[in-house]
Amino acid sequence: MPLKALMRLFILFQFTLIANCVESELVEALKILFNEINKPLQPVAITCWSVDASVRFVRSFSTSIQNYQINVFNDELFKFSNTDHCSDVFIVDIRCPNAQRIVNETNSLSPVNLRMVVVDSSMDVNDNMQEKMVDLFSNAAILPNSEIYLVTKVDNETFDFTQIYRTAINRPLIIEKFLPNSLRNEQDLTVISRRRLLNGIELRASMVVTNNDSLNHLDDYRDKHIDTITKVCYILTNHLISFLNASVRYSIVPSWGYMDADGEWSGMIGQLVKNEADLGATSLFFTADRVSVIQYIAMPSSTGSAFIFRAPKLSYTDNVFLLPFDDFVWLCLGCLVLVTAGCLLITVFVEWKTPLDGPCLDTDSGLLRPKLTDTFLLVFGATCQQGSSVTPRCHSARIITITAFVVLMFLYTSYAANIVALLQSPSTKIKSLKDLLDSRLKFGVDDTVFNHYYFSHATEPVRKKIYEQKVRNKDGSENFMNLETGIENVRKGLFAFHTESGVGYKIIGETFYEDEKCGLREIKYLDVIDPWYAIQKNSSYMELFKTGLMRINEHGLQERENSRLYTSKPKCSGGGGHFVTASLVDTFPAMLVLLYGYAIALILLISEILVKRFSSSYKSKNPLFIRRR
The missing domain is CATH 3.40.50.2300 (Response regulator)
Incomplete structure (x- = not known):
């Protein structure tokens, strides 16, 4: 055996x-x-x-x-x-x-x-x-x-x-x-x-740096608008390493990491996947394709990227001449004009049927005749507070005229006051990416690695159109620019710039006048969750890292670093300190009415001339027409 x-x-x-x-x-x-x-x-x-x-x-x-x-x-x-x-x-x-x-x-x-x-x-x-x-x-x-x-x-x-x-x-x-x-x-x-004390073992951390000069200012709070997320996470990572009683060796990579055609990951994710790093020391976006290869453990910062723009004047998105009154008020105003004109026409028609004593009443040009056009022009002039060159001859018609002038005066005063306010008001119509796409604003994008990737790989219809129609020009160039240039274009107006909100607001706070800080809007473009810390999939230190980052957050260190490196949205404190002059865009509807009026008048003039010439020519060729008459 x-x-x-x-x-x-x-x-x-x-x-x-x-x-x-x-x-x-x-x-x-x-x-x-x-x-x-x-x-x-x-x-x-x-x-x-x-x-x-x-x-x-x-x-x-x-x-x-x-x-x-x-x-x-x-x-x-x-x-x-x-x-x-x-x-x-x-x-x-x-x-x-x-x-x-x-x-x-x-x-x-x-x-x-x-x-x-x-x-x-x-x-x-x-x-x-x-x-x-x-x-x-x-x-x-x-x-x-x-x-x-x-x-x-x-x-x-x-x-x-x-x-x-x-x-x-x-x-x-x-x-x-x-x-x-x-x-x-x-x-x-x-x-x-x-077991949180690791007795000084060396942990490997991968850190994304897009500007090499940032390596000289990782913890001195200088140039806070450059590689901000890297600097926040660098300080928090050092707190984490201290909490674990370990040491750390950083490796620098130029990007967060994206999958190539061969299925290989680059950048920081590549180092985590290949076991070249234990911790991703720069937080990254939470996307579906990354969940299978890395593990997210905590959100060190709530900053996000968005299109920042100054809301355009109301006249860029609406006809301000129609906004002072509600649709129902406009309907009532139209009915008032018609009813007033009808009552006045009936009254004048009746009074001219009643003979009155007095010399030359029929030849007085200052009296209102029972004609539809004359009556309508009087009421329309009252609506526009322009007065009238004719007046009714009897008391009943004059009372109607006076009443119309008084009522329409209050309406005109309310209308004029609202127009003044609306001309100075920003528009609130741009609330979504679709509204932003349909607006007349020009676009710019912060020249960063992740912006290049997410804009060029957008598949959602609206986001794809934004890239193809607004970011990419017809000659093949793209509107990627540095932060300072983009924010300066935002200050000039009618320009939307995509960048990290906290970083963009820092430059805005330093370069904008107080009144220019009013009307700032932001619309998110990236359809991702805020950046999270990432580690190796099924890392043996996962619970240690999670517990340490939770303690850092509970003790207020995370909030302190975020408040020191990120700038919140500036408050509007000078909304009435700057007067905005009315431009051609503001008066465009009025100019359009004027042009339409001139065009109609010109068409009627030409029509009258043609009718007159046709009538004279017809009479000269048919002398019997005159004899019959």
């Missing part, structure tokens, strides 16, 4: 003898440990026990620890690929011959939340269990997120629990006592809070 088979029989015989221990002492130790962990777990026992011993263990476990459903696998057949190791806790017998192979297989797994309980099935009091455990995990990648427990028996009623981990793959194992919750400090209840 082969030696391996003999050893197998010996082990099975041994576990048959200790079945009672497996049923009682081992289950009791696991019960104590699981109660202390106090997390929803799925226990998986990987053993070399006999079938009878395994059945006895499952029965005893199910009876004593009713909150957990345990699965038992043979150590020769078990494969980690068949389990969800992120939610399982593996129970490994250190006496099994395949224990070393099982531990070595964990190196190929994601080390996030890897939980393993190492037990000695004999449950004998053994002083060298820790040494055996150290040997067992000497080459294992059990980093701070992993939870590896060793269960040893102190005496017949007491069990000892020990944890091991290492701060980095090339660092020695650290052995720590796993105390019950009742004996732990409130600050040390979680694994991460106990």
Whole structure:
């Protein structure tokens, strides 16, 4: 019989003898440990026990620890690929011959939340269990997120629990006592809070820098509008490294990283994917294609990019001559003019049917005749407060005329007052990207790496049209420009500039007059969430980073750095300090009415001349026409 088979029989015989221990002492130790962990777990026992011993263990476990459903696998057949190791806790017998192979297989797994309980099935009091455990995990990648427990028996009623981990793959194992919750400090209840001190290990951070001069001003708050997000994240990353008691080595890349045609990632994302960096030290946008290759952990800054522009005057988007009154008021005003003209026409018609005493009344040119055109012109002149050269001759018609002049005077006063205010008011009609696209504003974009990428790769119809019609010119050039030039064009008006809001407002606050800060609008173009910190997918330091960044935020450090490096939107404090003159655009509707009036008058003049000539020609050719008359 082969030696391996003999050893197998010996082990099975041994576990048959200790079945009672497996049923009682081992289950009791696991019960104590699981109660202390106090997390929803799925226990998986990987053993070399006999079938009878395994059945006895499952029965005893199910009876004593009713909150957990345990699965038992043979150590020769078990494969980690068949389990969800992120939610399982593996129970490994250190006496099994395949224990070393099982531990070595964990190196190929994601080390996030890897939980393993190492037990000695004999449950004998053994002083060298820790040494055996150290040997067992000497080459294992059990980093701070992993939870590896060793269960040893102190005496017949007491069990000892020990944890091991290492701060980095090339660092020695650290052995720590796993105390019950009742004996732990409130600050040390979680694994991460106990292991946050990394003892000076060097972490690798990838940082995006688009302007090389920024490397000289990363923490001195100079040139805050250049690589602002990099400077904010650099300071916060240093706070994080200090919180973890680690050191950091930065690598500089020119872009955040985008996927090429071959499916390879460049820039900062490329370094994270290739395990050349542990942390992305410059936050980046949250996009769907990046979720599968990196992991987002926190948002260090709420800044975003948007089109910033000064709202154009109301006359650029609306006809200000129609805005003073509501549509219903205009309808009532039209009805008032018609009713007044009708009443006045009837009254004048009746009065001219009644003869009055007096010389030359019929020849007086200052009296209103019962004609529709004369009556309408009088009422229209009253509407425009222009007066009239004729007056009715009787009292009833004069009362109608006076009443019309008085009522229309109040309407005219309200109209004129509203026109003055509207000519000075900014438009509020540009509220979306579609409105911005349809407006007469010119466009410009901050010359940054991510703007070039997102504008040229836009697929949504409106955003694509903005790039093709507003950003890209017909000659193939593009309206990408530096920050100062773009903000200066915004100051001149009728120009929308896409940049980071906090950065753009800094230049606006330094260069705009107080009255020019009024009417500032912004519309977001990038359909992405605000920038987030990114780390390697399934990083072993994920919980450490998340906890550290959360502490930095809670202590106010994040808000302080953002307030020092980003500028909020300037407040409007000089809205009435600058008078805006009326331009041709403001008076264009009035000029249009004048041109239409001239055109109609000219057409009627030409028509009258043609009719007169045609009539004279017809009469000269038909002398009988005159005789008949």
